[in-house]
Structure formats: structure tokens, C-alpha cells
Amino acid sequence: MTEEQLDAALSRAQREGLSHLTFVHGLISDQAAQRRERSIAYRIKEARFRESGTLESFDWKFNAATIDRARFEELATGEFVRRGENLVLAGQSGLGKSHLAQGVARRLCTLGYHVRYTTSADLVKHLASSRADDTLARRLRELSRPDLLILDEFGFEKLERLDCPQAANLLYKVIEARYPRRSTALITNIDFEAWSDYLGDPPLAMAFLDRVVDGAILLKLEGKSYRAHRARRLDAKPGGCGE
Numbered sequence: 001m002t003e004e005q006l007d008a009a010l011s012r013a014q015r016e017g018l019s020h021l022t023f024v025h026g027l028i029s030d031q032a033a034q035r036r037e038r039s040i041a042y043r044i045k046e047a048r049f050r051e052s053g054t055l056e057s058f059d060w061k062f063n064a065a066t067i068d069r070a071r072f073e074e075l076a077t078g079e080f081v082r083r084g085e086n087l088v089l090a091g092q093s094g095l096g097k098s099h100l101a102q103g104v105a106r107r108l109c110t111l112g113y114h115v116r117y118t119t120s121a122d123l124v125k126h127l128a129s130s131r132a133d134d135t136l137a138r139r140l141r142e143l144s145r146p147d148l149l150i151l152d153e154f155g156f157e158k159l160e161r162l163d164c165p166q167a168a169n170l171l172y173k174v175i176e177a178r179y180p181r182r183s184t185a186l187i188t189n190i191d192f193e194a195w196s197d198y199l200g201d202p203p204l205a206m207a208f209l210d211r212v213v214d215g216a217i218l219l220k221l222e223g224k225s226y227r228a229h230r231a232r233r234l235d236a237k238p239g240g241c242g243e
Contacts, residue, residue: 043109049117050152055103058096063223071219072100076107080183081147086216087185094225097187098152105150105185116146119153120171127170136173144177148185155190155198168199172208179211186212 055076060069080087089097105115118126130139143149151174164170178184190198192213196205 039112040110043112043114044106047105047109047115047117049102049106050119051099051102053099053103054106055100058099058103059226062226062229063095063221066223067095067100067221072104075217076104078108078111078113080217081108081113084181084183086183086212086214088212088216088218089185089187089221090191090219091189091221091223092225093189094227095221095223096226097189097221101150101152101185101187105148108148113147114145115148115150116143117150117152120151120156121153123151123174124164124167124170127174128164128166131166131170140173140177143174144182146182148183149174149178150185150187152187154186154188155194156188168201168204168208171199172204172211175208175211180214184212 055069055072058069060067075087087101089101091097102117105117108115127136127139130136151171175184192209195209196202199205199208
């Protein structure tokens with residue numbers, strides 16, 4: 001607290017006739033609240049979220065019959081992270097999987113958990129660079145520390161495997177480094193049966209699947225594509241591309 005802030009607090013206490021105990025309690029509470037807000041802001045920045053979406057801003061009505069808000073509110077309590085359980089969110093593109101995962105994770109940041117968000121392609125790119133400059137071991141230690149690691153767009157495209165033949169092995173090293181103490185969330189639009197083809201190494205895919213799915217929470221989302229609906233709605237507006 002700055003000298004000006006302290007003077008303002010003392011003046012307010014005098015005007016309101018606060019007792020010494022009430023004044024000190026209020027002063028401590030204000031300081032604690034400010035520290036908490038700074039800590040939350042730091043953890044959210046540290047998570048490197050791609051979107052600013054929250055659970056509150058998600059359109060729960062659009063797929064109300066197939067996407068249960070209560071289930072995600074339960075995830076946002078952090079119990080699955082405390083238990084070290086993994087989470088797999090699967091479903092077609094456009095359902096809001098990334099929004100939901102990051103919304104849950106933002107709530108976890110307010111509860112004191114440390115989160116890291118990345119995409120499969122970005123993770124492979126950075127791991128390959130670390131391998132090239134001999135810092136892979138350090139990078140894996142860093143990735144093993146967050147309470148929750150969100151790996152988005154897993155299976156979205158095969159470009160990372162084409163660009164980096166070691167991609168499957170590098171992804172496995174991350175999962176292995178975190179298993180079974182830390183939680184990892186995989187956001188994907190491919191079914192388990194297709195993981196082998198995506199990773200390009202059936203034995204490694206089985207080991208990867210075993211580490212991820214063992215004791216994991218598996219949520220298969222279904223419904224209409226909100227992204228496609230929004231695009232059609234924009235095209236339908238006067239002056240839109242649909243005219």
C-alpha cells in the first residue's frame with residue numbers, strides 16, 4: 001500500500017468512526033484481496049489461453065440437449081485436477097470444445113491451480129526445437145509442472161507429423177512426464193480408433209492412449225456446429241456474403 005492509499009484509508013476510518021480493530025481488519029482484507037487478484041491475473045497470463053471465453057459467456061442454449069452445463073461446472077471445481085485425472089473432450093469441430101476447456105481452466109486459475117494451454121502443433125514445434133538445441137529434458141520438466149496441461153487440436157491435422165517425424169514420440173514424452181501425478185486435457189475431433197493413424201505408430205499410439213485414458217474423464221460432445229450456424233447468420237445479414 002502506498003502512502004497516499006494509507007492516508008485515504010485513515011481519513012475514511014475517521015469519517016466513518018471505525019474502531020481500531022475494524023480499521024485494521026479492513027486494511028488487511030483489502031491487501032489480501034489485491035494480492036489474490038494479482039495472483040489470479042498472473043496465473044491466467046501464465047496459462048497463455050488463446051481465447052478470452054469463460055463458462056459464463058458460452059452459449060449454453062444452442063446445444064442444450066447435448067451439452068450439459070452442470071458437467072462443466074463440476075469440472076470447474078478442480079476436483080479432477082486435485083485427483084490427477086486426465087480429461088478428454090472429443091467431438092466434431094464447431095461445438096465449442098476449446099471454449100469450454102479454456103473456460104473451465106480460467107475458473108481453475110481463480111482457485112489457485114496452475115494451467116498451461118497449447119495446441120498439438122505448437123507443442124510439437126517447440127519440442128522439436130528443444131530437441132535440436134539439446135534443451136528437451138528441461139522443456140519436459142517445465143511441462144510436467146502445471147496442475148493442468150491443455151493440449152488442444154489433437155488430431156486437427158497431420159502437418160506436425162509430416163514436418164516432424166518424431167512428433168508422436170515427443171507427444172508421448174510429455175504425457176509420460178506428467179503421468180500419473182498431473183492432469184492433462186486433450187481436445188480432439190477424432191475418435192480413439194483413429195489415434196493410431198494420426199500418430200503414425202500403432203505401438204506408441206497404444207501406449208499413448210493407455211496413459212491418457214487410464215482413469216480419465218471422457219466426454220464425447222455432440223450437437224450442431226455453432227461456428228457454422230454463426231457463419232450462416234452473418235451471411236444472411238444485409239450486405240453479407242450470402243446475398
